[in-house]
Structures are given as C-alpha cells and as structure tokens.
Amino acid sequence: MATNAPRDIYYAVWITFFILGLGSLLPWNFFMTATMYFTSRLKDPLIDGNGTAVNGTTIGTLESIFNNVMTLSSMVPMLIFSCLNSFIQQRIPQKLRISGSLAAILVVFLLTAVLVKVEMAPLTFFCLTIIKIICINSFGAIFQGSLYGLAGLLPVSYTTPIVSGEGIAGTVAAVCMICALATGAALQDSAVGYFITACVVILLAILSYLALPSIEFFQYYMESNRPRTSTDQENKWNKPDVVISCSEEEDKPDVSVLAIFKQIWVVAMSMCFIFTITIGTFPAVTVDVQSTIADGGAWDTYFIPVACFLLFNVMDTVGKTLTGICKWPGADSIWLPILVGVRVVFVPLFMLCNVQPRHYLPVWFGHDSWYILFIILFAFSNGYLASLCMCFAPKMVAPHEAETAGAVMVFFVSLGLTLGSAFSFAFRAMI
Structure with a gap:
C-alpha cells in the first residue's frame, strides 16, 4: 500500500499537522504567559498591599487564589473531556470535532482580547476568566484527541509535526515573555498582543485543516483506512443475505x-x-x-x-x-x-x-x-x-x-x- 502512495508534495500535509500542533497549545501557553495581567485585574481597590480591608480585617483576595484555581479549572475539564472524547469520537464526525473545537476556542480568545479594554469588578472578571479557562481546556482536549487520532491514520512520522508544533508553542510563548520583560511593555498591551496572536494562529489552524481533504496524499490514506471500499459496497448486493448482514457490520x-x-x-x-x-x-x-x-x-x-x-x-x-x-x-x-x-x-x-x-x-x-x-x-x-x-x-x-x-x-x-x-x-x- 505504501509503495503506491502519492508523495506529500511540498510537505503540505506535514506542514498542516505542524500548524495544527502549534494551534493546539500556543493559545493556552499565551493564556498562562498573561498570568500577571489577570492577577493585576483581580486586585481589590478596597484592599491594601498586605491584603487588609479598609476596616482592618485581613481577608483572602481573588488575586492570591487565582493560580491555584486556574490549575484546577484547567486540569479537571481536560481530564474529563479527554475521557469523554474516547467515546464521543465514535458518534460525532471528525470534522465537527476538530473544526468546531477550534472555532469555539477562537471565540473565547476573541472575547478575552476584547475584555482587556473593558472595565469590570474583580469578582465578575474572575468568574468570566475561570469560565473561559474551562472552555479552552474542554474544547482543547477534544481537539487534541481527535488530532492525534487523525495523525494515526497516516504514516507514523506524521505524529512528529504535531508534537514539534506543540513544543514550538511553548518556545514562542517563552520568547514573548522575555521580549515583554526587555521592552518594559505594559501588562495590558502585552496581553492584547498575546491574545490577538493566539487568534491568528487558531484561524490559520482552521483554514489549514479545511484544506487537508483537497491534498491527494491525505485523500489516499483516508481512503486506505476505511473499513470498506466502494467496490465492496457495490458487490455486497450480489451476496447471500447472511453475508450482507456480516458486511454491514464490517462497514461500521x-x-x-x-x-x-x-x-x-x-x-x-x-x-x-x-x-x-x-x-x-x-x-x-x-x-x-x-x-x-x-x-x-x-x-x-x-x-x-x-x-x-x-x-x-x-x-x-x-x-x-x-x-x-x-x-x-x-x-x-x-x-x-x-x-x-x-x-x-x-x-x-x-x-x-x-x-x-x-x-x-x-x-x-x-x-x-x-x-x-x-x-x-x-x-x-x-x-x-x-x-x-x-x-x-x-x-x-x-x-x-x-x-x-x-x-x-x-x-x-x-x-x-x-x-x-x-x-x-x-x-x-x-x-
């Protein structure tokens, strides 16, 4: 089968999977890189730097618990939806799972970028941020599981561009953090840059995925991994009833x-x-x-x-x-x-x-x-x-x-x- 396979011209499929790998982790890496921006907006104006309220009572602040809550609200949904994805992938079409998850994450990051310039109470901002974290990691788990499954239908080397893209995502976020430190950019300006960049990468990932079916190399392996060929489908009508029943089960x-x-x-x-x-x-x-x-x-x-x-x-x-x-x-x-x-x-x-x-x-x-x-x-x-x-x-x-x-x-x-x-x-x- 492999000897008859068309070539991946210009490494188009390899590059596409690299972009999809980049899109799977770069947005979340930028979200975490902007942690200082989030905590700065959670400072309660009625509380001084020591966490003491105006009446002298020491209380906990949203700022102090943000990192712990962020970890919890990212890991738990990721674990739950990764588990669910093992089952729903048999019932929900792959195209909907991948493009739908990316579209949902894109909407969340667009909203996050817009909210940088919107003033709101710390508690409201905290709740919205946690909801966004849950959404990003829930859809991200579905996307990642579906993406690795899709790569599994291709030659084994096509998992490498996904993990390489994920690795580059962390590197890009780290470089941006260092550049922000070096330039002394304001937290809000840095955050807007992070979120807009994430939106561009997600949009690029969506367009790349939608272009995949038009590539001959990708078409070949998708057809090769189908449980039945079209010829088998036509021939089943000439077989006895018992064989037809068997074939239909082989279809799915x-x-x-x-x-x-x-x-x-x-x-x-x-x-x-x-x-x-x-x-x-x-x-x-x-x-x-x-x-x-x-x-x-x-x-x-x-x-x-x-x-x-x-x-x-x-x-x-x-x-x-x-x-x-x-x-x-x-x-x-x-x-x-x-x-x-x-x-x-x-x-x-x-x-x-x-x-x-x-x-x-x-x-x-x-x-x-x-x-x-x-x-x-x-x-x-x-x-x-x-x-x-x-x-x-x-x-x-x-x-x-x-x-x-x-x-x-x-x-x-x-x-x-x-x-x-x-x-x-x-x-x-x-x-």
Missing part, C-alpha cells in the same frame, strides 16, 4: 476502548508517568530556583525566563523533533518503560538545587550550571519519550481503531498532568 466495526487500552497500556501508562514527573517539578519547583552567580544583575531578572522556561521549551522541542529521525527504543522494547521510570531521579535533583525559600533539604547543586544541565536533560527526555509514545500508540492497533487510540493517549496525558499538578504541592512542601 465496533471499537472497544478497553480492548484498545489492553494493546497500548504500556505506552499509555508511560505517557502518564512522563507528565506526572514533568508537571510535578516544572514549574512548581524549578521556577523557585535562584541564581547563585547573578548578584542582582540582569541575569537575575532573566535567569528563570531563560534558564527555566525558554531552555525547557527549546530542549523539549528538540526531543520531540528528533523522533522524526530516530525511534529508539521500539514500542515493544523493555527499555522504553525503563527510561521513562528513570526520569523520577529529576525530582530529588531539582529539590537539591538552590530552591528558595527552603526549610528541610540542603542545597547540593547550588551553581547555576547544575540547574541548567538538569533542565536540558529533563526537557529533552520529556519531549523525546512523550513523542515516542504518542507515535507508537496509533500503530499498535487496527487502522479503524487509530483515532480512538489517539484519544486514549490524550486522556493519559491529561491524567499525567492532573497527577503532576497534585504532586507538585507535595514536592514543593518537602523542600
């Missing part, structure tokens, strides 16, 4: 999520563990590491944006992109779960860096170079191993089960993110 084969999980459980659990370790330490622990050589200079200002966020995203992208060239270890190799498990060593390594404030553990790796080395290995292994698992899963099942396998993998990504968020509180408290 049953897809069992449990049966698929039994085939891909090693890579699925590996994916979950990868993100549990990654999110458990990044950024909850890594963001509190302080430079020991900056001495109050410019490096002190840019240390975390560059050494933590930018370096992590660059090396994560390098790891993801490398899977387009090298896919070792294989899906059935014992080395894959072993390498995934070994990543747990990064938890104590980062804890023993110069994380401040600290109360219990000593500092063993105080110099900045240790921290930078750990970030490089940590990010590269995250990108490479996660990309491997995501590439392997759709190819471990039958072609008509590939989309569901992709949705199952996204669920385990979401589960890993949720578990990692929960463990991050414990890891930080242990320091």
